[in-house]
Amino acid sequence: GAVVSQHPSWVICKSGTSVKIECRSLDFQATTMFWYRQFPKQSLMLMATSNEGSKATYEQGVEKDKFLINHASLTLSTLTVTSAHPEDSSFYICSAPQGKKGGTEAFFGQGTRLTVV
Amino acid sequence: QKEVEQDPGPLSVPEGAIVSLNCTYSNSAFQYFMWYRQYSRKGPELLMYTYSSGNKEDGRFTAQVDKSSKYISLFIRDSQPSDSATYLCAMGRGSNYQLIWGAGTKLIIKP
Numbered sequence: 150g151a152v153v154s155q156h157p158s159w160v161i162c163k164s165g166t167s168v169k170i171e172c173r174s175l176d177f178q179a180t181t182m183f184w185y186r187q188f189p190k191q192s193l194m195l196m197a198t199s200n201e202g203s204k205a206t207y208e209q210g211v212e213k214d215k216f217l218i219n220h221a222s223l224t225l226s227t228l229t230v231t232s233a234h235p236e237d238s239s240f241y242i243c244s245a246p247q248g249k250k251g252g253t254e255a256f257f258g259q260g261t262r263l264t265v266v
Numbered sequence: 267q268k269e270v271e272q273d274p275g276p277l278s279v280p281e282g283a284i285v286s287l288n289c290t291y292s293n294s295a296f297q298y299f300m301w302y303r304q305y306s307r308k309g310p311e312l313l314m315y316t317y318s319s320g321n322k323e324d325g326r327f328t329a330q331v332d333k334s335s336k337y338i339s340l341f342i343r344d345s346q347p348s349d350s351a352t353y354l355c356a357m358g359r360g361s362n363y364q365l366i367w368g369a370g371t372k373l374i375i376k377p
Contacts, residue, residue: 153309155309183364190274190372191369191370192272192354192367192368192369192370193310193354193367195364195367198364240307242309242310244309253298253358253365254300254312254315255300255312255356255365256312257302257309257310257311258309259308259309260307260308260309262307
C-alpha cells in the first residue's frame with residue numbers, strides 16, 4: 150500500500166514555543182490530507198482538512214491561529230502548533246487518502262507524540 | 267446520536283478464541299467501510315476495506331457488512347496475543363475523502 154511518513158515521531162517542547170510536524174506522502178500525490186488528534190484511550194478526532202494550494206478547513210472548535218496548516222505541495226503538509234501549552238500535549242496523526250474502487254482508502258503516518266512542559 | 271457507534275471495550279478473550287468486533291451506523295449514505303488496527307502510540311493501519319454488503323475474508327480476518335441493518339463486523343479467528351490492539355471502524359461516502367470513525371474497541375488477547 151501507499152506510504153505516509155510523519156516526522157518527528159515524538160517531541161518535547163517548552164510552553165510558549167512552536168512545534169512543526171511534517172506529513173509526507175512518499176509514493177503518491179495527495180491533494181488532501183487530514184490532521185487528527187488523539188487523546189489516550191480515545192478515538193481519532195479530526196482537526197482539519199489540508200488542501201494543496203488553498204486554505205485548510207478546520208473543524209468546529211479547532212483554533213486555526215493556533216494550529217497552522219500549510220499544504221505547499223502535493224506530497225507535503227505541515228501542522229505547526231503555535232505557542233504550545235501543556236494542554237496541547239497529545240498524539241497527532243496525519244492521513245492521506247487515495248482513491249480506490251468504490252471509494253477511498255486512508256493511509257496514516259506514524260503519529261507524533263507531543264509533550265509540552 | 268453519533269453517526270458511528272462502537273463499544274470501546276476493553277474486550278478480553280483467551281488466545282485461540284474467535285473475536286467479534288462491531289460497529290453500527292445511522293447514515294444510510296455510507297458506501298464503503300474499513301477496519302483499522304492501532305497499536306499503542308502508533309498510527310492506524312488498514313486491515314480490511316469493503317464497499318458492498320456481505321463477507322470479505324483475508325487470512326484470519328473476515329469483514330462483514332449488513333447495509334440493511336447498518337451494521338458491520340470484524341471477525342478474527344484463532345486470535346493471538348499479537349492481535350491485542352485497538353480496532354477502529356471507519357466509513358465514508360462518495361468521492362468525499364473524509365471518513366467517519368468509531369470510538370475504537372480495545373482488544374486484549376490473553377495467552
